[in-house]
Amino acid sequence: MPACKYGCAPVHQFSNIVILIDMQRILRLIRAILTGTISLMIVHWPSPFGFEIRYRYYRKKLKYLGTNVKIDTGVYFQNPEFITIDDNCWIDKNVIILAGRDDSTREKIVRKNNGYPGRPGEVFIGKNIHVAVGCLISGISAGIYVDDNCGIAAGSKIFAFTSHYRSEKSPANDAICFNILTAPERQCIVEGPVYLEKNVGVALNAVILPGVTIEKNSFVSINTVVHRNVKMNSICSGNPGQVVSERFRNK
Secondary structure: OOOOOOOOOOHHHHHHHHHHHHHHHHHHHHHHHHHHHHHHHHHHOOHHHHHHHHHHHHHHHOOEEOOOOEEOOOOEEEOHHHEEEOOOOEEOOOOEEEOOOOOOOOEEEEOOOOOOOOOOOOEEEOOOOEEOOOOEEEOOOOOEEEOOOOEEOOOOEEEOEEEOOOOOOOOOOOOOOOOOOOOHHHOEEEEOOEEEOOOOEEOOOOEEOOOOEEOOOOEEOOOOEEOOOEOOOEEEEOOOOEEEEEOOOOO
């Protein structure tokens, strides 16, 4: 078909372009469906075979994955390239581990932790660690370091980065929202690296907040909210968490 007298392209050429665009969209959709289906199968496949395929898959995705590591069903890693899991660990069902940098313009309240051995935005899980069912570990921006032989019980949460209820610069500013979906100028974030030293136990539903170090051989009791550092060989309990006794007592 010849072009029109005004130099327009033939109608069939436009039709071909539309068909090509539609085919590209269809191919992208098919690719997304296949990728999503494969990821879903990997994350939720039960049995020893599921553990094996997850290990092989995440060994390529994580910054480092040690030997004899079990990653259970329903586990989610945000920015896996910022996450290290060392030898002989079990990341149990439905655990969420968040990592990565935050380059936003939101106001930030920084809780310093001078003894923190890790890197900003990274989550480090040491050797011989069980992170139990339904835990949330959020090391975004500041980072979290869990040293060897620690245990984190079901439902516990560790935050190096979280929303704050008001601005520190302008405490009277009632435009601040406790909501990450609002505009950056309406948010305030509190962040600080969290360090669990060797042989720390964290009991059911405990919460550890930004900037905290829990020194070695300490134990955090059920439902405790840890706002400040916990000294070595202590039992910390309550909200706010307080040291109530020694963990290991000398006879």
